[in-house]
Amino acid sequence: MVTYIIRRLVLAVPALIFISFIIFMIVKLSPSDPTANLPLTIPPEVREQIRESLGVNEPLVGQYLRWARMMFITEPLIMLEDALCSQDRLPGRVLPDGCWQIVPPDTSRIISYQTRSPVFDLIAVSLPQTLWVVGTSYIIGILIGVPLGIISAYKQYSVTDQAATFFSMVGFSIPTFFTGTMAIIIFSVWTPTDAWWWLPSSYTTTHVVNDWDSFVFQLRQMILPMMVLGLYNAAQISRYMRASMLDNLQQDYVRTARAKGMGERVVVLRHVLRNSLIPVVTVIALNVPAVFGGALITEQVFRVNGIGYQLIQAIRGADVPMVQTISFIFAVLVVTFNLIADVLYGILDPRIRYD
Numbered sequence: 194m195v196t197y198i199i200r201r202l203v204l205a206v207p208a209l210i211f212i213s214f215i216i217f218m219i220v221k222l223s224p225s226d227p228t229a230n231l232p233l234t235i236p237p238e239v240r241e242q243i244r245e246s247l248g249v250n251e252p253l254v255g256q257y258l259r260w261a262r263m264m265f266i267t268e269p270l271i272m273l274e275d276a277l278c279s280q281d282r283l284p285g286r287v288l289p290d291g292c293w294q295i296v297p298p299d300t301s302r303i304i305s306y307q308t309r310s311p312v313f314d315l316i317a318v319s320l321p322q323t324l325w326v327v328g329t330s331y332i333i334g335i336l337i338g339v340p341l342g343i344i345s346a347y348k349q350y351s352v353t354d355q356a357a358t359f360f361s362m363v364g365f366s367i368p369t370f371f372t373g374t375m376a377i378i379i380f381s382v383w384t385p386t387d388a389w390w391w392l393p394s395s396y397t398t399t400h401v402v403n404d405w406d407s408f409v410f411q412l413r414q415m416i417l418p419m420m421v422l423g424l425y426n427a428a429q430i431s432r433y434m435r436a437s438m439l440d441n442l443q444q445d446y447v448r449t450a451r452a453k454g455m456g457e458r459v460v461v462l463r464h465v466l467r468n469s470l471i472p473v474v475t476v477i478a479l480n481v482p483a484v485f486g487g488a489l490i491t492e493q494v495f496r497v498n499g500i501g502y503q504l505i506q507a508i509r510g511a512d513v514p515m516v517q518t519i520s521f522i523f524a525v526l527v528v529t530f531n532l533i534a535d536v537l538y539g540i541l542d543p544r545i546r547y548d
Contacts, residue, residue: 194539198532205528212524213264217257217517225511227306247304263303264521268313270296306512315503316518322398323499327488330419334426335477341427342434346442347461357431364428373421373494380417392417398498418495422488433476437469471541478534482526
C-alpha cells in the first residue's frame with residue numbers, strides 16, 4: 194500500500210503541472226485587464242505601468258513559468274513559514290526573531306488584481322468559512338444519506354423505502370438556489386423575528402464567538418446553508434447506498450451467512466454493508482471537490498464569504514490570478530481525493546491489493 198501511494202504521488206506531480214498549464218492558459222486567454230476596474234481618471238501611461246508591474250505584457254510562457262514558480266514553490270514555503278512560526282509577521286513580511294525565514298520578504302507573490310493583496314492570504318481568510326459551512330453540511334449529508342440508503346434497501350418497496358425515495362428525488366432534483374431561496378422565505382421572511390425557529394437569511398462572516406449567546410447565533414446562521422447543502426448531499430448519497438445495498442443483498446454469500454444462523458444485524462452491518470460501501474466511498478470521496486464547487490451558488494444565496502464567493506467575485510471583476518488559483522485548488526482536491534478513494538478501497542475490501 195505504501196509503495197502504491199508513493200507511486201501515485203509521483204504520478205500526480207506531472208498531472209498537476211499539466212492541469213495548471215491548461216487552467217492558466219484558459220483563464221489567461223479570456224478577455225481581461227487588471228486596470229479595468231480602476232477610475233477613468235487614471236492616465237493611460239499609468240495603466241501601462243501597472244500592467245508592466247504585474248507582468249501582463251510578458252509572453253504567455255514567461256507568465257506561466259512565473260506563476261507556476263510562485264504557486265509550487267513560493268506560496269508553499271510561505272505557508273510552511275507561517276506554520277512553523279507561532280508569532281505574527283512584522284511589517285514588510287519579516288518574521289520575528291526565533292522564526293525561520295525561508296523566503297526573502299521581498300519575494301514576489303501571486304497578487305489579486307482587485308485588492309492588490311496576496312491571493313493566498315485572501316483564500317486563508319475565506320477557507321474557514323467554507324470548511325465550517327460546506328464541510329459540516331457534507332458530513333451531515335453522509336450521516337443522513339448512508340443510514341437512509343441502508344434502511345431503504347433492507348425494507349425495499351415498503352412505506353419507509355417509498356418515503357426515502359421521495360425524499361431523495363426531491364433533494365436531488367431541486368437546485369440548491371431554489372431550496373435556499375425557499376428556506377429564506379419560510380424561516381427568515383414569514384417567521385417572526387422573535388420566534389425561536391427564526392433563522393438569519395445571511396451569514397455574518399465577521400461574527401466572533403466569545404460567549405454562549407454568540408455561539409448560539411453562530412449555530413443559527415449556519416443552519417440554513419447547512420440544511421440546503423445537506424439535503425442535496427444526503428439525497429445523492431442515499432440513492433447510491435440503496436443501489437449498492439440491493440446489489441449485495443442478492444449475493445450468494447448473504448444467503449450462506451443466513452443459512453449458518455447469523456443474525457440479520459451481523460449479516461447486514463458486517464458483511465453486506467462493508468462490501469456495499471466500496472462504490473459509495475468513491476462517490477463520497479470524488480464528490481468533495483464537486484461539493485466545494487457546487488457551493489458557489491449556496492454561498493451566493495446566503496452571502497457566505499467562502500472560497501465559492503471569492504471565485505464568483507473574481508470572475509465578475511476579471512481577477513485572473515484569483516480565478517487561476519482557486520481553479521487549481523479544486524484540481525488539487527480532485528487528484529487528492531481520487532487517491533484517498535483508492536486507498537479506502539484496499540481498507541474496505543481485503544481482496545483489493547495494490548502492491
